[in-house]
Amino acid sequence: MLEGIFIGLEAAFSVQNILMVVAGCLIGTFIGMLPGLGPMSIIAIMIPVAITLGDPAAALILLAGVYYGAIFGGSTSSILLNAPGVAGTVATSFDGYPMARKGQAGKALTIAAVASFAGGTIGAILLMIFAPALSSVALLFHSAEYFALMVVGLSAIAAFAGTGQVAKALMMTILGLILATVGEGALFNMPRFTMGMMDLQSGISFITLAMAMFALPEAMFLVLNPARGASGEGSGKITNLRFSRAEGKAMLPVIGRQSIQGFFIGVLPGAGATIASFLGYAVERNIAKGDEQAEFGKGSVKGLAAPETANNAACTGSFVPLLTLGIPGSGTTAILLGALIALNVTPGPRLMIDTPEIFWAVIISMFIGNLVLLILNLPLIPYIAKILSIPRNYLIPFILFFTLMGAYIGQNNATELLLLVGLGVMATIFRFADYPLAPLLIGFILGTMLEDNFARSMQLYRGLDFIIARPMTLGLLVLAGLLVLLPSYRSRRARKRAEGVADGD
Amino acid sequence: MALDRWIALIFVTFCCIYGYAAFFTMDQLLPPFMQRNPVWPSTFPKVLAVLGIIVGMIVLLGIEKADEEDDEPNATEINYRRLGDYKIGQALMLLGLMVLYALMLRPAGFLISTSTFLVAGSAILGERKFHIMIPVAAIATGFVWYLVQEVLGIFLRPFPFFMGM
Secondary structure, X not given: OHHHHHHHHHHHOOHHHHHHHHHHHHHHHHHHHOOOOOHHHHHHHHHHHHHHHOXXXXXXXXXXXXXXXXXXXXXXHHHXXXXXXXXXXXXXXXXXXXXXXXXXXXXXXXXXXXXXXHHHHHHHHHHHHHHHHHHHHHOOOOHHHHHHHHHHHHHHHHHOOOOOOHHHHHHHHHHHHHHHOOEEOOOOOXXXXXXXXXXXXXXXXXXXXXXXXXXXXXXXXXXXXXXXXXXXXXXXXXXXXXXXHHHHXXXXXXXXXXXXXXXXXXXXXXXXXXXXXXXXXXHHHHHOOHHHHHHOOOOOHHHXXXXXXXXXXXXXXXXHHHHHHOOOOOHHHHHHHHHHHHOOOOOOOOHHHHOHHHHHHHHHHHHHHHHHHXXXXXXXXXXXXXXXXXXXXXXXXXXXXXXXXXXXXXXXXOHHHHHHHHHHHHHHHHHHOOOOOHXXXXXXXXXXXXXXXXXXHHHHHOOOOHHHHOHHXXXXXXXXXXXXXXXXXXXXXXXXXXXXXXXXX | OOHHHHHHHHHHHHHHHHHHHHHHHOHHHOOHHHHHOOOOOOHHHHHHHHHHHHHHHHHHHOOOOXXXXXXXXXXXXXXXXXXXXXXXXXXXXXXXXXXXXXXXXXXXXXXXXXXXXXXXXXXXXXXXXXXXXXXXXXXXXXXXXXXXXXXXXXXXXXXXXXXXX
């Protein structure tokens, strides 16, 4: 392995490559901030540039820089505007945005940068150690297990909802799943629930829904209640950029756990950063104690660090199936696979043997990408956070404009904008009635994958037998059931106990 | 009845319609060879409709009891019971403006419709310093257009339709 690291270092460290990674990080960060352009689209856009470089190592280094930059840029818009542009950063906005509203935008961005750096770096170390061995484990997961894993992911939303909110959260999840059935599925070549409208044929786009669920209601609330925007911003001063020693100490175990958990979830093809960040958030929320748990969703340091670490670690983990099996586990790695093939490199089991310099250059470029990102972005944070001190009369039209743009760029379809406004009004009403909106979006994201895997396992086993025939599936489904029932059982027991005490007095 | 129960009622109704579509209308269109599959395009929607009705009823009937939280309504938290105090006119006008923008984007071109949207949006919010707002809107529009169209290569029609681009 040591020999490999040296090969990678040799390939990665040249003036040209360092410039590449710096340029990549900057481009990624700035474009990633625009909601609607996630890492996937930015990498797709950069591919022509990367291919003209000709050198696979340099191209990969550039793309890795863009990739990590884009993820960090996406977190920025989640934290500052509550407008997550990428599915993987939705969980970041749960605690990042409340923190920014409390006037700690600078601190939130610093935590995000540090957590991303740690997640990415630890992920890269794990990738170095486990890549060869993990490729065989990933193959054990069949569609039945994926189906069950996604049911577990959806049940984990019980963790997002507070006591007495589980049914509401489940209702939102089901609505999300229902919205995901609109359009033409991958398995059946027939349009469903399009009501004869051509524009719904391809379904509702993720970006449109994400903007409608988070950014639009938030902007509407800012309009409705001016006190909301003015509170706590501290007249736009970004005083404390650093987190305190105690907060750092609280974050440390979270970062450690989530780097490892996120990485291993990322290894499973198809699971990726989104599930990793949601599960990471849910797990940390459940194991936090008392006051710390109550803090989640209101600007908790742990709640911000967990999804940020997990999603970066998972992004790194998703390189395992790509590099060892040639199977891209996520949209982004699929595009990278395309770039690699265009550069005459075929990822797969023989990559490590035939062209070790490529394999190791990718890993080393991950380290460099993360490091450069941290060095570049920490000084930029005060300026990025200044976005919040723009007067509200200017800020709100711009937020609305970027929301609309995000939905438009992806699809180039003006109907999408009408859909956005309609869904946004719906989401605002849901917010008024105290329904959680994150489960809706999670249901929507996982809906298509859930149905595909369900259908595939039904076809393979000609019925529901796969639940019994595959013990791992059964185990995961039982776990999902427990996750749903446990919170209401716990609150019922707590209430009983409280009543008992009252009677005793 | 509280707002959340009304929403649950609407949701249950919606699920009934969705379920009706899934149970009674979708399978007629299915070609015979696909009917031999164990899973049909309508299978998943059927499951969802049933689950949706069950969960919706739980919320509607209030079976899951919430903890009584009598926290003070915060000035910055949003609450529909105080809807009358809010600037609802501004919000509705902005929504209308967004719809208008969606309809005008293609015919009027990106540059005109976007700068109009930005200026009109801030005017609705009460901004009267047009000598600042108009240049800001124009520069921002131009910058975004340049970034999206020229750098990223995503086509955005800049000028109105009659100018031939």
